[in-house]
Amino acid sequence: MDVSALNSLLPKTxxxxxxxxxxxxxxxxxTFQAALDEATGKIERANKKDIKVMTQEEIAxxxxxxxxxxxxxxxxxxxxxxxxxxxxxxxxELFGDDNAMEIYQDMYQQALTEDMAKSGGIxxxxxxxKQLSGKNKM
Numbered sequence: 001m002d003v004s005a006l007n008s009l010l011p012k013t014x015x016x017x018x019x020x021x022x023x024x025x026x027x028x029x030x031t032f033q034a035a036l037d038e039a040t041g042k043i044e045r046a047n048k049k050d051i052k053v054m055t056q057e058e059i060a061x062x063x064x065x066x067x068x069x070x071x072x073x074x075x076x077x078x079x080x081x082x083x084x085x086x087x088x089x090x091x092x093e094l095f096g097d098d099n100a101m102e103i104y105q106d107m108y109q110q111a112l113t114e115d116m117a118k119s120g121g122i123x124x125x126x127x128x129x130k131q132l133s134g135k136n137k138m
Contacts, residue, residue: 066132067125074125075117082109 054062086105117125129135 063133067129070125070128070132071117071121073128074121075114077124078113078116078121079109082113 083106086109
């Protein structure tokens, strides 16, 4: 039997490997469809949940909690800023530098930044509160 006759019986293929490419496309489509189905399911489940209407007291408490959290966050950020700024101050070699002094400095900075944030600070707490509450008009 002639080899060329056998070659004529085999299916013709190209060098671009289209079966592998098409399998990848099918796999990508299946992955995308699964992600789309999951996202659609989440939206449908969220829409089916009972929506609770908040009372005025609950709204006031939520706003108060958001305001307190905003002030606390500003105090934390101010303390981080003060701590980094204090690292640039030269150490006092006359009295030495011990652990007790570091603890005292940390407590002092904590109290200072909390008072600063409660009295208005740099305005970051108000900005954060407006963003969280949706009262920020742009």
